[in-house]
Amino acid sequence: MSGKKVLNTARSSRLMPALLDRLTDHEPLMRSETPQERMISRTAYRESVLRDLSWLLNTVNAESASDFLGADRARLSVVNFGVPGLSGRQLADDDWMDVEKAIRLAITTFEPRILPDTLQIRVLPTESAYATRNQLSMEIKGQLWCEPYPIELLLRSHIDLECGQILLENMGSA
Numbered sequence: 001m002s003g004k005k006v007l008n009t010a011r012s013s014r015l016m017p018a019l020l021d022r023l024t025d026h027e028p029l030m031r032s033e034t035p036q037e038r039m040i041s042r043t044a045y046r047e048s049v050l051r052d053l054s055w056l057l058n059t060v061n062a063e064s065a066s067d068f069l070g071a072d073r074a075r076l077s078v079v080n081f082g083v084p085g086l087s088g089r090q091l092a093d094d095d096w097m098d099v100e101k102a103i104r105l106a107i108t109t110f111e112p113r114i115l116p117d118t119l120q121i122r123v124l125p126t127e128s129a130y131a132t133r134n135q136l137s138m139e140i141k142g143q144l145w146c147e148p149y150p151i152e153l154l155l156r157s158h159i160d161l162e163c164g165q166i167l168l169e170n171m172g173s174a
Contacts (some may be wrong), residue, residue: 014040015041015146016040020052021040022038045151046151049111049114053107053155057168058166059083061081063075063080064084086099088164090134090161103140107121114142115144115145120141123136123137123138124156134160135160135161136159137157138156138159139171140157140168154172156171
């Protein structure tokens with residue numbers, strides 16, 4: 001009986017990677033993989049979400065350059081992957097909410113592993129070091145979909161408003 005419990009615990013700590021990771025062949029010389037090699041740990045799962053979020057938030061969406069009026073389906077499709085361009089912008093306090101909304105929309109649209117009802121995004125008070133370099137800090141908090149229970153996610157982002165680059169820092173669990 002205890003052997004069965006250990007097997008179930010080991011099985012529950014391994015997760016199926018995202019489709020992109022399953023389709024990427026990291027070892028092309030191997031003809032096949034064992035079932036254990038096809039699964040990833042909770043830590044690797046979290047790291048893959050962090051990587052994909054970094055790609056998402058550092059991509060300028062098509063809506064920044066084109067008008068999507070009357071094309072609601074296109075606005076929510078991969079054609080519009082990314083966030084509005086932030087480079088060169090000077091943000092007043094009231095513009096922060098627009099940035100929060102844009103990031104929330106991008107994450108809920110393109111990152112299904114984050115449970116939308118748990119997603120919280122907030123601008124952090126400007127630290128003097130970041131203010132002088134025209135940077136904005138945000139906290140992204142939520143839960144990653146996982147069985148048997150979700151994984152807590154807490155990230156800090158630093159948005160460089162001069163070049164538009166967004167750096168994500170894993171702060172551990174919320």
